[in-house]
Each structure stands twice: as C-alpha cells, then as structure tokens.
Amino acid sequence: MKIDCLIALFSIDYLFLKEVKLRESISSDQDYNESQEALAKAWAKEPAPASGSEMACFQNTLSSVKDCFPAGFRRFILVGNSPEEQVRNIFELGFEKGYRRVIFVEHILENISTEKINHIIAAWEGTDMVLVPGDEGRVSIWGMNEKAFWKWDEFRFYVPEIVVEMIAEAMEKNISYKIVTV
Numbered sequence: 001m002k003i004d005c006l007i008a009l010f011s012i013d014y015l016f017l018k019e020v021k022l023r024e025s026i027s028s029d030q031d032y033n034e035s036q037e038a039l040a041k042a043w044a045k046e047p048a049p050a051s052g053s054e055m056a057c058f059q060n061t062l063s064s065v066k067d068c069f070p071a072g073f074r075r076f077i078l079v080g081n082s083p084e085e086q087v088r089n090i091f092e093l094g095f096e097k098g099y100r101r102v103i104f105v106e107h108i109l110e111n112i113s114t115e116k117i118n119h120i121i122a123a124w125e126g127t128d129m130v131l132v133p134g135d136e137g138r139v140s141i142w143g144m145n146e147k148a149f150w151k152w153d154e155f156r157f158y159v160p161e162i163v164v165e166m167i168a169e170a171m172e173k174n175i176s177y178k179i180v181t182v
Helices: 014-019 029-044 083-096 114-124 146-151 162-172
Strands: 005-010 053-059 074-077 101-106 129-133 139-145 177-179
Touching: 005 083, 053 114, 083 101, 083 146, 101 114, 114 129, 114 139, 129 162, 139 146, 139 162, 162 177
Parallel strands: 005 053, 005 101, 053 074, 129 177
Antiparallel strands: 101 139, 129 139
C-alpha cells in the first residue's frame, strides 16, 4: 500500500519555548531531554497509525532524544532559523518525498494518541487543510495537502488566536478546511 500521509512530530527548542512562555518548566538541556524521552516512551506504547500513514520525528539533532523513539518512526533533523521556517521545511520535505498530505503535530504542547490522529486523518478527507486548535487559539495540529501548502505564506502556529487568522486566510485563498477537536 502506498504511504500518502506523513505525520510529523515537531519539537521546538526549549529556549524558544521559554521565550514565548509556553513551557516555563523546561529550564535546562536535561529537562528538555527528559521531556522528550517521556514523550518517546509514551509513543512507543501507541498502536501504529492508520494504513497509508507514516510517523516521523523532527528534532534539532538526531541524538537529542538518545534514539529512543520507536523503531518504526522516521527521523529527520529540523532545518531553519525560526520555528516558522522549520515548520515550512517540514511540509516541504514531506511533499518532496512524495507524500500527498502532511500533518504537523506540535507534540510538546499536545501529547496526542495515534487514535486521535487517525480520527483527524479520517475527518480531513475531501478538504485541503485540517486544523486542531490548541490553548489560547494556537494551532497544535495542522495538516495540509500540497495545493494548500503552495498557497500558504506564514507558518506562525504558536501565536495566540492564530486559528482565526488561518481560517480567514484559507477562505481568502480558496483553500477548503476543517476544524477538528480531539
């Protein structure tokens, strides 16, 4: 079966998280690595994603989680000088590798199960984009097909109330979308 959906787990550098005050409890490299290891162990217990989907972990370095993510996960290094660039590059890499759809999951903010991701993939059918709002109107999960990606300009998923702006932009650019709650 052809794999057509990449589920990209994204990990922002803890210094950026402290800067925007999203995760004040992460104060050192050790705290950051421990949080990543805890998430990795949780993902190892999860069932495989829906047929036709593949999980990938995007990190600052491949050694930053001591190779503890499940063996079935693809691993990639984040590329870009800012979170916006890094997210844009995640989507672009997915489409360059031949995936029809890419789902970005900010997994430090939202520890989500594969059951919920499978629900999001099913709900996404027939539209160009899917959004799962997080705290304060930020985006915790964002999926796009290639048509939507090439029309999109900014990738500011972490900004409060950005979901409202993203919906307005999708309507303006004739991108079909669904908002899914999990």
